[in-house]
Amino acid sequence: MTMNCKPIATIDDRINDIRGRTAEIVNNDILPNEGRLWAERRAGESWTDRTEVLELRAEIKDKVKAAGLWAPHLPAEYGGMGLDFLAHAYMNEVLAYAIGAASLFGVVAPNSGNQSVLVKYGTEDQKQKWLLPLIDGTMESGFSMTEPENAGSDPRSITTSAVIDGDHFVINGHKWFTSNGIDADFFIVMCRVVEAGQEGTRVGPMVQIIVPTATTGVNIVRGIGVWGRAESDHCEVRYEGVRVPIENALGRVGEGHQAAQDRLGAGRIFHCMNSVGQMWRAFDLMVERATTREVHGGLLQDKQFVQGFIADSYIDIQAARLMTIHAAEKIDQGLQGARTDISAIKIFVPNAYSRVVDRAIQVWGAAGVSNDLPLAGMYMGARTLRIADGPDEVHKILIAKNVLGQYAQGEGWDFGN
Numbered sequence: 209m210t211m212n213c214k215p216i217a218t219i220d221d222r223i224n225d226i227r228g229r230t231a232e233i234v235n236n237d238i239l240p241n242e243g244r245l246w247a248e249r250r251a252g253e254s255w256t257d258r259t260e261v262l263e264l265r266a267e268i269k270d271k272v273k274a275a276g277l278w279a280p281h282l283p284a285e286y287g288g289m290g291l292d293f294l295a296h297a298y299m300n301e302v303l304a305y306a307i308g309a310a311s312l313f314g315v316v317a318p319n320s321g322n323q324s325v326l327v328k329y330g331t332e333d334q335k336q337k338w339l340l341p342l343i344d345g346t347m348e349s350g351f352s353m354t355e356p357e358n359a360g361s362d363p364r365s366i367t368t369s370a371v372i373d374g375d376h377f378v379i380n381g382h383k384w385f386t387s388n389g390i391d392a393d394f395f396i397v398m399c400r401v402v403e404a405g406q407e408g409t410r411v412g413p414m415v416q417i418i419v420p421t422a423t424t425g426v427n428i429v430r431g432i433g434v435w436g437r438a439e440s441d442h443c444e445v446r447y448e449g450v451r452v453p454i455e456n457a458l459g460r461v462g463e464g465h466q467a468a469q470d471r472l473g474a475g476r477i478f479h480c481m482n483s484v485g486q487m488w489r490a491f492d493l494m495v496e497r498a499t500t501r502e503v504h505g506g507l508l509q510d511k512q513f514v515q516g517f518i519a520d521s522y523i524d525i526q527a528a529r530l531m532t533i534h535a536a537e538k539i540d541q542g543l544q545g546a547r548t549d550i551s552a553i554k555i556f557v558p559n560a561y562s563r564v565v566d567r568a569i570q571v572w573g574a575a576g577v578s579n580d581l582p583l584a585g586m587y588m589g590a591r592t593l594r595i596a597d598g599p600d601e602v603h604k605i606l607i608a609k610n611v612l613g614q615y616a617q618g619e620g621w622d623f624g625n
């Protein structure tokens with residue numbers, strides 16, 4: 209089944225045009241090739257097969273570029289689309305319909321997040337050295353903030369230290385879940401600048417430092433196994449006396465926490481629109497199966513249990529989508545006023561996504577958990593999203609704080625704005 213993506217009457221022609229052309233590539237070039245594009249390398253696979261896959265990916269990327277749809281997150285001067293926030297959000301739900309399609313449109317996490325941070329905080333020199341190779345694909349990167357000994361949901365608890373020694377930082381610390389750690393050429397590492405002797409404490413201003421992974425003392429301990437797999441590219445990393453020049457600081461010392469918030473805050477809208485696109489796909493798959501599978505003398509679509517799944521999923525997707533678009537519209541008018549809405553979608557959308565995929569799996573039966581369909585991968589992704597980028601509980605605390613703060617000032621909540 210292809211994505212049914214017609215123009216939306218309430219948005220401008222430019223955004224409809226972007227969505228329409230994105231859907232064309234998703235429907236005509238990516239969905240029919242999904243099985244081949246993302247097949248794991250199999251034992252016995254010939255180089256000819258693998259080369260064909262790589263050529264196919266390159267072909268689709270060329271089409272995306274020719275259509276002017278490459279790198280929606282980047283400004284035009286860096287070869288991106290230079291999209292405003294809302295247009296980017298509306299585009300994401302379309303390209304996320306096909307699993308893995310984002311990478312064919314030039315958006316690959318964590319590289320894309322690091323690119324945006326380098327665009328905003330990087331010096332001209334850093335852009336030449338790190339940003340441009342990241343954009344042209346000759347370098348890979350990771351973002352290294354979370355630490356096993358400290359709560360990732362409270363980023364101010366980090367203790368990885370950077371001591372200034374002449375014109376160098378000397379970094380010591382222990383991180384984990386640094387995604388893309390196996391392939392990365394450099395990490396952006398969140399540290400605290402402290403005096404010698406204060407290492408391992410929670411004092412000192414925060415700073416992000418660019419650390420080439422080939423530097424002595426960057427020790428990748430392991431790719432942590434997740435979801436039953438023996439290994440992943442989410443790495444545990446020990447930084448042991450790592451020396452990097454002071455000019456590798458990304459932004460000013462003390463700006464680190466703000467930079468991390470910039471990276472996560474607005475980015476949550478894009479992640480949620482991705483989830484909406486994937487829920488849309490799961491919904492299509494569920495309905496498609498319900499209309500064709502016969503059980504106990506009738507089609508699944510005629511069973512009330514399944515009709516309930518369809519109705520509940522419809523409600524989940526509509527609510528998730530409209531909440532996210534509302535948050536994106538508010539962000540367009542300034543990040544500060546949208547914080548409550550961003551936390552609300554960060555909780556609601558991954559939970560709704562989990563429910564929708566869960567029902568789709570149930571309707572497909574055994575096939576639902578097989579690798580023949582994208583549902584099992586979606587299920588793990590949706591569950592993970594409830595932890596990454598701030599767990600549900602942290603966002604609930606923030607919503608309650610903002611709401612109670614407003615009532616404390618004698619004002620009720622204005623749901624119309």
Ligand SMILES: Cc1cc2nc3c(=O)[nH]c(=O)nc-3n(C[C@H](O)[C@H](O)[C@H](O)COP(=O)(O)OP(=O)(O)OC[C@H]3O[C@@H](n4cnc5c(N)ncnc54)[C@H](O)[C@@H]3O)c2cc1C
Nearest residue numbers: 351352353354359360361385386387595596597598599601
């Ligand atoms: C697949 C994956 C990829 C990731 N990639 C990266 C990456 O590239 N770079 C990186 O730096 N990090 C990455 N992370 C880490 C992620 O950002 C953290 O896992 C997340 O911030 C939560 O931190 P934590 O795991 O230390 O949980 P903790 O902070 O220990 O929290 C554990 C649980 O406690 C509960 N909790 C927290 N605070 C409260 C509260 N105030 N009240 C009540 N309950 C509370 C929540 O349920 C939470 O899930 C990744 C994680 C995953 C799973």
